[in-house]
Amino acid sequence: MTDPTITDLRRELEKARDALTDAAIHLARHAEMNASLHCATNVMYSPLHAKVTAAVRGIDHALDRTEPENLPTLDGRSSDGVWAALAADLDRCHHGRHIGDDCGSCGGVSQGNPLMVVGDAIGYDRHGHYIVLPDRDHKHDPAAWRTTPRT
Numbered sequence: 001m002t003d004p005t006i007t008d009l010r011r012e013l014e015k016a017r018d019a020l021t022d023a024a025i026h027l028a029r030h031a032e033m034n035a036s037l038h039c040a041t042n043v044m045y046s047p048l049h050a051k052v053t054a055a056v057r058g059i060d061h062a063l064d065r066t067e068p069e070n071l072p073t074l075d076g077r078s079s080d081g082v083w084a085a086l087a088a089d090l091d092r093c094h095h096g097r098h099i100g101d102d103c104g105s106c107g108g109v110s111q112g113n114p115l116m117v118v119g120d121a122i123g124y125d126r127h128g129h130y131i132v133l134p135d136r137d138h139k140h141d142p143a144a145w146r147t148t149p150r151t
């Protein structure tokens with residue numbers, strides 16, 4: 001599943017690319033007509049033609065980067081990447097709510113993951129430094145995962 005905003009933006013970019021491609025063809029034919037009219041041996045394309053073709057290339061690049069299969073997602077929820085989305089889920093209670101969110105099954109507010117408490121060490125990196133479950137406000141900050149655990 002792709003973010004609907006990206007889908008909308010891609011559709012608008014495709015429309016702009018089609019219009020600019022037609023404009024580039026028009027400008028090229030105009031330059032070629034002028035060259036023919038003046039019996040010139042070289043066609044002098046206008047700076048506007050160069051700008052339009054550069055814009056088309058930029059749009060193509062943006063469309064390539066936002067191809068749905070090129071976007072890292074975990075069921076379409078995160079633009080941070082699959083692993084960031086997975087890590088961000090570690091604070092959910094077993095009812096699926098993030099810690100601090102409303103959860104009727106937890107008694108009003110989600111108590112979070114009972115298997116991992118915020119601030120606890122949950123592992124080590126390859127240098128033996130702690131990996132710590134950060135609080136919800138910092139769970140998208142990789143540095144927050146590499147701090148000293150609470151005592």
Ligand SMILES: [Zn+2]
Nearest residue numbers: 093095103106
């Ligand atoms: Zn819950």
